[in-house]
Amino acid sequence: MNFSEPDPMVPQPYKVRQIWQETHDTFSLDLEPKGPSLHSEFAPGQFNMLYAFGVGEVPISISACSKNGDGWIHTIRDVGTVTHALHQLREGDTIGLRGPFGSAWPIDESKGSDVVIMAGGIGLAPLRPALYALMESRKNFGDIALLYGARKPEDLLYTDEFESWRGKYGVQVRVTVDNADRTWSGNVGVVTTMIPRVNFDPLQTVAMICGPEIMMRYAVLELRQNGVSEENIYVTMERNMKCAVGFCGHCQFGPAFICKDGPVFRYDRVKPLFSLREV
Amino acid sequence: MNAPVLIDTIGLGQLIKLLQKKGYQVMGPTVRDEAIVYDTLDSINDLPQGWTDEQEAGHYRIKKRDDNAYFGYVVGPHSWKKYLHPPRRRLWRAEQKDGEVDIIPESAESTRFAFLGVRSCELHAITIQDEVFIKGPHVDNDYRLRRENALIIAVNCTQSAPTCFCVSMNTGPKAESGYDLVLTEILENNIHHFLVQAGSEKGLELLGELDPRPAKESDISKAEKGIEQAAQQMSRSMKTDGIKELLFENLEHPRWDEVAERCLSCANCTMVCPTCFCSTVEDVTDITGDHAERWQRWDSCFTMDFSYLHGGSVRSSTKSRYRQWMTHKLASWIDQFGSSGCVGCGRCVTWCPVGIDITEEVRAIENAGSKTSTPSQGGKE
Amino acid sequence: MKSLQSIIETHPFFKGLDEPYLELVTGCASNVRFNAGEFIYRQDEEADTFYIIRQGKVSLEICQPGHEPMVLQTVSEGEILGWAWIVPPYHWKFDAQAVELTRTIAFDGKCLRNKCQEDHGLGYELLSRLLPVVGKTMDASRLQLMNVYGIKSSEGV
The missing domain is CATH 2.40.30.10 (Translation factors)
Structure with missing residues (x-):
């Protein structure tokens, strides 16, 4: 042994x-x-x-x-x-x-590029270390934007860190919720509507997306409409998982095992299955 | 030095004894519950001498042969995976005491198995499971140990079942590699012996202790003729050229709906398949709550729970589950492990209660050509 | 100080609009600002204005008896507010309230409608700019309706 x-x-x-x-x-x-x-x-x-x-x-x-x-x-x-x-x-x-x-966000591959991070709900959690890594060597990257959507203002994560991300590291943080009462003075609307509101050069941008599958599908559409290429968009996939090392077969997504080939995938590599039902 | 040699039936009996003496648990075919299954062999008498199996889609019977062949059957419901990747296995235990948790790994399996009667398709199936459990970035140590300790005695097929299609999958009927010893049974005019060849040092060593006779050219040709006969008998086939692209391009083919109407989602095909490897884990505790265990057991992509995610199953329809199984086996397996996941043993065809035939399903999609046209051959005859 | 027309032509909604059309729409426009908390329009009022937002943020709200007002959408800089002015019977469906100090260009709805009526070319230009906004809003509403972030307790692991 x-x-x-x-x-x-x-x-x-x-x-x-x-x-x-x-x-x-x-x-x-x-x-x-x-x-x-x-x-x-x-x-x-x-x-x-x-x-x-x-x-x-x-x-x-x-x-x-x-x-x-x-x-x-x-x-x-x-x-x-x-x-x-x-x-x-x-x-x-x-x-x-x-x-x-599992696989990782393309931090090194993003050097010299603008980075757009799109997170939905709890999806900000796996993206936070990516953001930390970008901020740690801030000068290696161009514009950085975080577009973050949640259901309600009270569901937003890490809100006490936003100011330092904005102020200290110049990250364009845009937060939106699906609905809110009048006590919320921020944005209301889906996260994809935030894309036109931040600066980035679509031809030199790496996008990292984590959230519910439906949200990611719309985010990809919107980013592509804005000129970001499929090879520069990264998404995360989620499936039932038991062993995490490729033995149990549960997390298969077409040819990929989410546990060892994912959870982060380059969009063009999962595209054929992305909107197919019951895969 | 590795020329084919001959042993007789006494020699076969001695081989089993020799293996036992060397500390192997000899596993092989035996008749039980009206089927030829794999179990512990105490002696040559446990072998299914004089028995054969009759197979068709959704049909399996054993019947008496008119000779005394020991290996005159094809394959049964069991495969060797039940020894290398057991249906149920404890992974570890944990004890909780004063907020402290102690996790105790299960000691790795130390049984040394000798598999007697491994068919060529099964050798390929074992190699395929090696890819899953040993060759990836992570290693299943329990599997590896069982595998490394196992001695493999292959037996060439001299007959095939109507459900076999190993020739088209390039997995048989002749065992080419992956064995320690390979036997071919020759039974003619009351002369009953086995052509034996070693495939490894361990095999050579064993042979040396058996005192075999040298084989004559005529013995070798008789053995070859038997294997040839098995290949000739094979009526089923699967076209594998471009099969990956064919299935990937036809994920929305109407044939999936059609097969889903027949499929019972019973998981039989995955249980009998010698390469299907999926498992799940169960966490259990005793009544005190201080002792916990995790068990691994075979699972199947045909169950509803298999793809459970956030309150529902990703693959909730039978159609999607059949599609997952077949496209995995024949297409995505190639991407994942570098070969097809099918060895053409025909077990899934035989043991399907409604007789769904994987070769027919591939043909139906292939014949229909494109994903938009209707299949020209409906499955319901 | 920038002229009204130069402000209008740099707004994303009107970007690329031909000069003659720009002049036509500028003829219906005026600079309007709203303080935080100020209502820009109320549900069921006549929709007589079309706003493009230069700066600030406006919330679209709906209120049902016995409940706190619910914010359904916010629009901000570079976006537009309202299309009820071009769809009969020209009534607002929601309340619009400035969340913060908001500067807009307001277009007289009747004036714009008349000009579109007289010049279908302008009408086509305006509608083909409005329709994507309407479409996106509808997509967004459907997404919001799905409650994609919500996992009910006991549905997870």
Whole structure:
């Protein structure tokens, strides 16, 4: 048996360093490895499999590195039995973690280009590390825009960071919600309507999109209409996932395994299946 | 040094004993529940001597042969994947104590299997599963260990079933590689022996301990004739040229609706298929809640839950599930693992309760030509 | 100070419009600004104006009894406000309220209609600029209707 690499099917114990509420139904978990860290490196866009003891396992994108020390932050929406169990965790509790798995956002490939990031709902979580990476070497990129849509103002994630993204790094942050009451003074409308409102050179732009499939389909249409080429658009796909390493067959999307070939795909490579039903 | 040799039926019995003595658990064909299945062999007496199988789409019977052949059948409902990629396997256990969780990996399988009676199509199926579990970026260590420890004794087919189509898939009937030993049964005028050839060092070693006789040119030609006969008998075929493009271009073909009317979504085809590898996991706890386990078990893309996502199944119709299975097996498999996922063993044809024939389904789409035209041959006869 | 016509011709809605047509529409235009909180029009009022937005943000709202007003859409710089002025019976369907200080060019709806009636070429130009906006708004409404971000509890994992 090859002991140099741990069995990818066996979770490693991680400790909850911190858990906090992001919105009314969404929370973040900062997890640190118990014992020696096996891999602290990750690429923006990758995900971990989080195991709630006795309940089950769920794929969750890494939404940031831990603020202090080894480990990662995961932003999770409480929508099912496993995510609910994860929500019940307290600081110091142990959970199982496998990962990181999957493909990454094209950060290096975007050097010298403008970058348009489009996020819908919880889709901002896997894009946040991409944004961090862009901001970290800000001078390597042209205009950066973040177009972020959510259902309601109270569903918006990471709102306390927007000002620094705007001010310190010159990111054009445009936020919109599907509907709101009068207390909201921001934009109302779908996220695609934000595209004409930011500066970018469509011929030199890399677009990274994460959100519900329908939202991504419209976003791609709109970006292409604006002149962004299919080879420069990246989307994420989601399918049922069990093993995360290509053994279980669940996450197939045509020839691709979402877990190892995705979740980030260049649009032109998944285009033939993108709007086909029941694939 | 690796010339074909001859052993007789006594030699075959000795081979089984020898393997057992060397610590192998010998697995092979045996008659059980009115089928020829794979199970532990205690001795040569467990082999299905004098039995054969009768197969057609949706039809399987065993019946007596008029001779005493040991390997006078084709393939049954089992395949070797049940030993290399078991239907149910515990992945790990976890204990919870005072907020601490201890995860204990399952110790890797240490049984050394000797598979006796592996058909050429099955050798190919094993190679195909190796691609899935060993050759990718991640390795399934349990599979790898089982695989590395396994000794493979192939048996060439000297007859084929009407459901076979290995010739067109380039996977048989003659075993070309991937075995330690290969046997060809020769049974003529009460002379009963086996032409044996080694395919590995381990195989050569075994042969050396069996005291075989050298094979004559006539023995070799008799064996070849038997294999040739199996190829000649084969009536089914699948055209594989351009099959990937054909299926990808016809994902909206009306034939999928037609086959979905017959398909029961029962998952039989995926269970009997020697290459289907999909699995799921189950998390269980005991009544105290402090002891948890994760089990892996075979799953099928024909089940509704398989594609569950956010409150619904992505592939909720039978049509989409059949399409997923067939396009995966014959088309996207090529992109994923560099070969077709089909070895032409015909099990999915035989064990389909309504007799859906994968070769016929391919032909129906192929004959219709384009995705807009109606299939010229309806499936309902 | 920029002339009204030069402001109009640089607005995305009128971009590329031929000079003679520009002159025609400028004849119906005036500079109008709204303070934050000010209503630009109310539901059921006569739709007698077409606005292009130069700066600021306007919310389109609907209110039902017993509920807080609901914002359905916001329009801002570079966009337009309202097409009811060209569709009989020329009544607004929603309330429009300035969210912040908003500068617009307002066109007299009747004036524009008459000019379109007299010169179908201008009418075609205006309608072929309006229709994509109407279409996109409809697409957007359908998307909003789908509630794509909503996962009901117990539907997830």
